[in-house]
Amino acid sequence: xxxxxxxxxxxxxxxxxxxxxxxxxxxxxxxxxxxxxxxxxxxxxxxxxxxxxxxxxxxxxxxxxxxxxxxxxxxxxxxxxxxxxxxxxxxxxxxxxxxxxxxxxxxxxxxxxxxxxxxxxxxxxxxxxxxxxxxxxxxxxxxxxxxxxxxxxxxxxxxxxxxxxxxxxxxxxxxxxxxxxxxxxxxxxxxxxxxxxxxxxxxxxxxxxxxxxxxxxxxxxxxxxxxxxxxxxxxxxxxxxxxxxxxxxxxxxxxxxxxxxxxxxxxxxxxxxxxxxxxxxxxxxxxxxxxxxxxxxxxxxxxxxxxxxxxxxxxxxxxxxxxxxxxxxxxxxxxxxxxxxxxxxxxxxxxxxxxxxxxxxxxxxxxxxxxxxxxxxxxxxxxxxxxxxxxxxxxxxxxxxxxxxxxxxxxxxxxxxxxxxxxxxxxxxxxxxxxxxxxxxxxxxxxxxxxxxxxxxx
Ligand SMILES: Nc1ncnc2c1ncn2[C@@H]1O[C@H](COP(=O)(O)OP(=O)(O)OP(=O)(O)O)[C@@H](O)[C@H]1O
Ligand SMILES: [Mg+2]
Numbered sequence: 232x233x234x235x236x237x238x239x240x241x242x243x244x245x246x247x248x249x250x251x252x253x254x255x256x257x258x259x260x261x262x263x264x265x266x267x268x269x270x271x272x273x274x275x276x277x278x279x280x281x282x283x284x285x286x287x288x289x290x291x292x293x294x295x296x297x298x299x300x301x302x303x304x305x306x307x308x309x310x311x312x313x314x315x316x317x318x319x320x321x322x323x324x325x326x327x328x329x330x331x332x333x334x335x336x337x338x339x340x341x342x343x344x345x346x347x348x349x350x351x352x353x354x355x356x357x358x359x360x361x362x363x364x365x366x367x368x369x370x371x372x373x374x375x376x377x378x379x380x381x382x383x384x385x386x387x388x389x390x391x392x393x394x395x396x397x398x399x400x401x402x403x404x405x406x407x408x409x410x411x412x413x414x415x416x417x418x419x420x421x422x423x424x425x426x427x428x429x430x431x432x433x434x435x436x437x438x439x440x441x442x443x444x445x446x447x448x449x450x451x452x453x454x455x456x457x458x459x460x461x462x463x464x465x466x467x468x469x470x471x472x473x474x475x476x477x478x479x480x481x482x483x484x485x486x487x488x489x490x491x492x493x494x495x496x497x498x499x500x501x502x503x504x505x506x507x508x509x510x511x512x513x514x515x516x517x518x519x520x521x522x523x524x525x526x527x528x529x530x531x532x533x534x535x536x537x538x539x540x541x542x543x544x545x546x547x548x549x550x551x552x553x554x555x556x557x558x559x560x561x562x563x564x565x566x567x568x569x570x571x572x573x574x575x576x577x578x579x580x581x582x583x584x585x586x587x588x589x590x591x592x593x594x595x596x597x598x599x600x601x602x603x604x605x606x607x608x609x610x611x612x613x614x615x616x617x618x619x620x621x622x623x624x625x626x627x628x629x630x631x632x633x634x635x636x637x638x639x640x641x642x643x644x645x646x647x648x649x650x651x652x653x654x655x656x657x658x659x660x661x662x663x664x665x666x667x668x669x670x671x672x673x674x675x676x677x678x679x680x681x682x683x684x685x686x687x688x689x
C-alpha cells in the first residue's frame with residue numbers, strides 16, 4: 232500500500248487533500264501541519280511520497296527539503312504552492328523536489344504526478360540493484376599469490392594513459408581485468424567501449440573502429456562515429472587483437488602513433504583521447520614471427536603487459552571463485568543459496584581447467600547447482616568428465632616452480648582441513664598436529680587464507 236504524507240500549515244487543506252487522495256487515488260494518507268512534525272513522522276512511517284507546502288510559517292518547505300538532504304533521506308517530494316510563483320517551484324526542484332503542482336489543480340492531475348514519482352523511484356531502485364549486481368559480478372575474485380601479483384601490476388598501470396596488453400588463456404578473465412582497469416582509472420565515469428576483432432567482418436571492423444562519413448562506401452547511408460570517438464576520454468577495449476586483419480593493424484598503428492583518428496571517407500582528423508587496452512589469448516610473438524601480426528604494432532601495444540594466470544596456476548582460487556559463482560548463480564536463479572562440500576571442492580581443485588579456465592569453472596558450478604536437489608553440492612554432482620580427469624591430476628605438476636607449487640599445496644591442505652572442521656581454528660590445528668591455534672593462524676596469514684573468504688563453503 233502506498234503511503235502519502237501531506238504537509239500543510241492549513242490543517243483543513245491537508246485534510247481535504249488526504250480525503251481526496253484516499254478516495255480517488257486509493258492511497259493511505261497521513262498529514263502534518265508543521266515542517267518539524269513532517270520530519271518527525273518520516274522517522275517512524277515508511278512514507279512513499281510527500282506532498283509539501285512551500286509556504287508555511289516557521290520551518291517552510293525549503294527548510295524541510297534542506298533537512299531531508301542533510302539527513303540523506305530520499306523520500307520523493309512533490310511541492311505545491313498556492314501563490315502561482317513558479318520561480319520558487321523551480322528553486323525547490325533544485326533542492327531535490329521531484330516535481331511541483333498548483334494547489335488549484337484537479338486531484339486527477341495530482342495523482343498522475345504521484346504515480347510518475349513512484350514510477351521514477353521504482354526505476355531508480357531497480358537500476359541501483361542492477362548496478363550492485365554488475366559490480367558484484369565483475370570484480371576479480373581470488374586471493375592466490377598469482378592473482379595478488381596481477382592486482383599489484385594492475386594498480387601500477389591503472390592510471391597511466393599508455394596502451395596495456397592483457398594476455399591470458401581463454402576464459403581466464405582478461406575482459407574482467409580490462410573492466411577493472413577502467414574502473415580504477417582516472418576516467419571511470421567515461422565510456423568503456425569494447426570491440427571484438429574476431430566477431431566482425433573486415434569491412435565493418437574498420438568502420439566500427441574509425442567511423443565513416445556518409446557515402447564512404449556502399450551502404451554507408453549515414454555518418455557514424457567510430458569506437459575511438461565513442462570512447463571519448465574513457466577506455467577502448469580491443470578484444471582478440473590477434474585476430475585483427477593486417478590492413479586494420481596498419482591503420483590502428485597510425486591512430487595510436489598520431490593520437491588522432493580519421494573517419495573512413497573523411498580527411499578531417501579527430502584527436503583521440505581514449506586509453507587503449509588490448510587483449511589476446513594468442514602468442515602474439517609467434518604471430519609476429521609467422522607474419523600475421525605487425526611487429527611495430529606489437530611493440531606499441533606491449534610496452535605494458537598484464538598476464539592473467541591460468542586457473543591451474545592458482546588452484547587455491549577455486550575455493551573463492553566457487554563460492555562467488557554459487558552465490559551469484561543461485562541469486563540469479565532465485566534459489567536458496569547452496570553450498571559446496573569440502574570433498575567436492577577437492578575434486579574441483581584437482582582438475583586443471585585448461586580448456587576454458589574460470590569460465591569453465593563457472594559453467595561447471597552452474598551445472599552442479601542444477602544437478603543437486605539438496606542444498607549441498609557433493610562430489611557426485613561434479614560432471615563426470617571432470618571427476619575422471621581430476622583423479623589423474625594429482626601428480627602432474629607441470630613446470631611450475633617448487634615454491635609456487637608448495638604454497639599452492641599448503642593452501643589446499645589448510646583450506647581443506649578448515650573446511651572439514653567447519654572453520655574452527657583450534658579443532659583444525661589439532662587435526663593438523665600443530666602446537667596450538669596461534670600456529671595455524673600464523674600459517675593462514677602467510678598463505679592468505681581468511682575466514683571471511685569462506686561464504687557459502689561451509
Ligand atoms: N577472477 C575472477 N573472478 C570472478 N569472475 C571471473 C574471474 N575471472 C574470470 N571470471 C569470469 O569468467 C568468465 C570469463 O572471463 P572473461 O570473459 O573475462 O575471460 P577472457 O579471458 O576474456 O576469455 P576469452 O579469451 O574467451 O575472451 C566471465 O564470466 C568472468 O566474469
Ligand atoms: Mg574475452
